Amino acid sequence: MATVHIRRCDGPGAEPRWVSYEVPLEDRMTVLGVLDYIYENVDTSLAYYQSCRMGRCAGCFVQVNGKGVLSCETTAFDGMRVGPLENYELVRDLVVDLNKPLKKRASNDRG
Amino acid sequence: MVTDVLVVGSEGAGARAAISVCEADPRARVTLTTKGRFTKSGATLTAGTDIDVDSTSVIELFGLEGDRRDTKDTFLEDIVVEGRYVNNQKLVEVLVENAPRVVKEVADWGMKVMGVARAAGHRYPRGILSTGVEVMKGLRNKVRQFGDRVTVMEDTLVTDLVVDDAGHVSGATALDLRTGEPVVFVSKVVLLATGGGLRVYPWTSGPEELTGDGHGMAYRIGTRFTDMEFVQFLTCTLEAPPSKVRSVNPFQLYGGWLLNREGQRFMARWDPVRMEQSTRDNLAIGIMSEILEGRGWTDDKGGYVLISMKHLPDQIIDDSPAIQAWFKKDFIESVKGKAVKCFPACHFYCGGIVKNERCETNIPGLLAAGEVCGGVHGANRLSGNAVTEILVDGAISGVTAAELVANRDTPRLGKSHYEGLVEKILAPFNRKEGPSPIQLRKRIQKLAGYKVGVVRDADLLRQAIAELQDIKAEAAAVAVYNSQKVYNREWVEALQVENMALTLEMIARSALVRQESRGTHYRRDFPKSDNSNWLKNTFLIKNEEGDMVVTTAPSVITKVRPKEED
Numbered sequence: 001m002a003t004v005h006i007r008r009c010d011g012p013g014a015e016p017r018w019v020s021y022e023v024p025l026e027d028r029m030t031v032l033g034v035l036d037y038i039y040e041n042v043d044t045s046l047a048y049y050q051s052c053r054m055g056r057c058a059g060c061f062v063q064v065n066g067k068g069v070l071s072c073e074t075t076a077f078d079g080m081r082v083g084p085l086e087n088y089e090l091v092r093d094l095v096v097d098l099n100k101p102l103k104k105r106a107s108n109d110r111g
Numbered sequence: 112m113v114t115d116v117l118v119v120g121s122e123g124a125g126a127r128a129a130i131s132v133c134e135a136d137p138r139a140r141v142t143l144t145t146k147g148r149f150t151k152s153g154a155t156l157t158a159g160t161d162i163d164v165d166s167t168s169v170i171e172l173f174g175l176e177g178d179r180r181d182t183k184d185t186f187l188e189d190i191v192v193e194g195r196y197v198n199n200q201k202l203v204e205v206l207v208e209n210a211p212r213v214v215k216e217v218a219d220w221g222m223k224v225m226g227v228a229r230a231a232g233h234r235y236p237r238g239i240l241s242t243g244v245e246v247m248k249g250l251r252n253k254v255r256q257f258g259d260r261v262t263v264m265e266d267t268l269v270t271d272l273v274v275d276d277a278g279h280v281s282g283a284t285a286l287d288l289r290t291g292e293p294v295v296f297v298s299k300v301v302l303l304a305t306g307g308g309l310r311v312y313p314w315t316s317g318p319e320e321l322t323g324d325g326h327g328m329a330y331r332i333g334t335r336f337t338d339m340e341f342v343q344f345l346t347c348t349l350e351a352p353p354s355k356v357r358s359v360n361p362f363q364l365y366g367g368w369l370l371n372r373e374g375q376r377f378m379a380r381w382d383p384v385r386m387e388q389s390t391r392d393n394l395a396i397g398i399m400s401e402i403l404e405g406r407g408w409t410d411d412k413g414g415y416v417l418i419s420m421k422h423l424p425d426q427i428i429d430d431s432p433a434i435q436a437w438f439k440k441d442f443i444e445s446v447k448g449k450a451v452k453c454f455p456a457c458h459f460y461c462g463g464i465v466k467n468e469r470c471e472t473n474i475p476g477l478l479a480a481g482e483v484c485g486g487v488h489g490a491n492r493l494s495g496n497a498v499t500e501i502l503v504d505g506a507i508s509g510v511t512a513a514e515l516v517a518n519r520d521t522p523r524l525g526k527s528h529y530e531g532l533v534e535k536i537l538a539p540f541n542r543k544e545g546p547s548p549i550q551l552r553k554r555i556q557k558l559a560g561y562k563v564g565v566v567r568d569a570d571l572l573r574q575a576i577a578e579l580q581d582i583k584a585e586a587a588a589v590a591v592y593n594s595q596k597v598y599n600r601e602w603v604e605a606l607q608v609e610n611m612a613l614t615l616e617m618i619a620r621s622a623l624v625r626q627e628s629r630g631t632h633y634r635r636d637f638p639k640s641d642n643s644n645w646l647k648n649t650f651l652i653k654n655e656e657g658d659m660v661v662t663t664a665p666s667v668i669t670k671v672r673p674k675e676e677d
């Protein structure tokens with residue numbers, strides 16, 4: 001079992017919070033695999049975007065420990081902190097509106 | 112929301128159709144919807160891509176190395192041979208005729224062309240090489256030129272078609288995922304471009320969104336379907352890394368052994384000479400038969416066998432350009448000297464909604480374009496012909512839509528036309544108890560993998576149909592357990608499960624009727640093709656009593672017939 005931290009937030013203006021989850025990290029499981037695990041087994045309210053699962057659509061961007069990555073192409077690790085892209089308007093949790101880039105980088109702890 | 116043409120599905124077929132409407136009628140307004148994001152959803156993006164045109168056009172329009180011996184008729188012939196003679200040849204004529212123009216257009220709009228290739232089944236080099244991402248780049252550039260005449264609505268899950276008193280499709284209902292509010296569209300025409308229903312299966316090369324929604328909503332209002340039994344599978348797909356599917360398996364090409372639970376190289380049973388180098392069909396049948404006959408492994412998906420690299424010296428893996436090109440270093444290292452799971456994955460729907468040469472369906476006001484349609488590919492699709500089809504369909508259906516728009520006033524809908532459909536959207540969210548949509552989705556996928564997959568027989572299909580009746584009853588009672596309104600995945604799944612079940616039932620019932628094997632459809636109780644009785648297509652519809660019924664009719668043959676020995 002590993003512990004991962006996800007930044008949950010109900011929408012723009014709402015109070016963000018970091019929530020920790022225990023997940024079984026299978027061999028080379030991706031960040032997206034971890035999000036699926038949490039959604040299917042722990043909390044169905046987790047919001048995140050995915051489509052192709054093969055690095056093509058560029059829709060599954062999140063920040064892992066502060067760095068923007070494709071969740072379907074990135075290997076998960078114990079202790080990782082997953083948040084939404086910080087330079088776009090937030091929809092909810094890890095989903096952002098890619099048509100609405102924020103003018104200046106908001107100072108926050110999206111990780 | 113009022114619009115002239117509502118397009119459901121924003122990718123290859125949908126985006127191309129929007130362009131075509133705008134070009135054909137300078138006043139028409141289009142709303143382009145996707146349950147995901149524009150150019151970030153659907154199968155088009157993930158395509159390889161080869162895009163077929165006849166080889167003479169490869170030279171004349173693209174200046175690439177084609178072969179002038181090829182004609183549109185030769186191209187048609189190859190399509191029909193691959194489709195095992197049950198293609199609708201009138202539709203194939205439309206395809207080969209329009210292909211060069213529409214493919215060239217997308218290139219002119221910004222799709223990068225990287226060369227030409229000759230894929231299996233083609234006598235001449237016809238595959239214009241590019242990528243799905245490039246196709247969508249070209250289409251997006253062009254869509255943008257029409258400014259606010261095309262409204263793109265993302266995160267909009269269309270749930271049902273709205274029909275007026277005259278039986279004319281006049282709009283649709285949807286859930287806006289960003290707000291959690293239902294939306295009612297009023298439109299003169301609805302154009303379905305929702306792609307195949309690949310996610311009905313436990314493993315697929317295709318993306319998340321493809322849950323057969325277009326199939327489900329069209330079926331509910333009485334749309335006709337054809338050839339639903341013909342589903343294309345990739346042979347020995349890998350999970351690399353977990354939760355991710357690979358559409359190619361170079362390990363199989365470069366010496367991996369396929370093993371069953373008894374440790375046997377089971378392909379000896381199916382093709383003792385070529386073994387793992389056998390044809391795609393044989394490999395798929397071999398793998399799935401091992402699973403069904405109890406010699407593979409079963410799991411909560413569709414089961415698997417192993418592909419073993421244990422006997423392969425590392426150097427062979429290191430020296431294989433294909434393996435190196437397709438996989439990341441850490442994956443390659445992790446499989447050296449090991450055996451990993453291997454299984455068939457759903458790749459393409461050859462069948463779908465019946466369309467005519469203008470992309471009209473049997474329902475007035477409803478057009479269909481792209482992979483959601485059937486008819487062109489017959490029992491199997493030639494590589495590169497899917498992207499060609501979506502571009503041709505998009506171009507043609509847009510012109511038809513523009514004509515319909517010019518001849519119809521904006522429909523007047525009353526609450527009675529859509530009230531029930533809106534209620535159907537809200538019901539699972541408001542329900543506090545009921546089956547879980549996630550569990551139901553998994554049950555459907557597992558059933559699809561084991562009983563309506565690569566290997567079929569009457570027993571398996573009957574069992575699947577019976578179980579689907581229970582599943583449909585449960586789907587009507589699903590509950591969403593979390594109460595978030597915005598971007599609620601569980602709610603999305605709750606609205607998808609009925610469509611998944613209906614789509615799978617269409618495949619199972621059509622497969623049960625076709626008592627022979629042909630192309631992608633393999634019946635182990637009827638392992639041979641039967642040209643004397645089965646140069647036919649299946650047609651499926653909901654009858655007056657609400658039952659799903661399948662009939663057959665002779666295939667439309669205009670040019671190519673099977674030779675005696677076929």
Ligand SMILES: Cc1cc2nc3c(=O)[nH]c(=O)nc-3n(C[C@H](O)[C@H](O)[C@H](O)COP(=O)(O)OP(=O)(O)OC[C@H]3O[C@@H](n4cnc5c(N)ncnc54)[C@H](O)[C@@H]3O)c2cc1C
Binds near residue numbers: 120269304
């Ligand atoms: C991995 C892979 C590789 C492929 N490679 C090739 C290739 O090299 N050459 C080739 O010719 N073909 C290839 N194909 C096949 C080809 O890509 C598809 O057949 C084709 O792109 C389908 O296009 P489409 O526009 O019909 O549907 P899609 O591109 O699948 O788009 C469907 C759209 O419908 C939307 N949608 C679905 N349901 C709803 C709903 N309820 N509400 C709102 N929107 C909805 C989706 O969000 C999406 O926008 C490949 C397929 C895959 C999966």
Ligand code: FES
Binds near residue numbers: 056057059061071
């Ligand atoms: S899901 Fe498409 S890039 Fe990750």
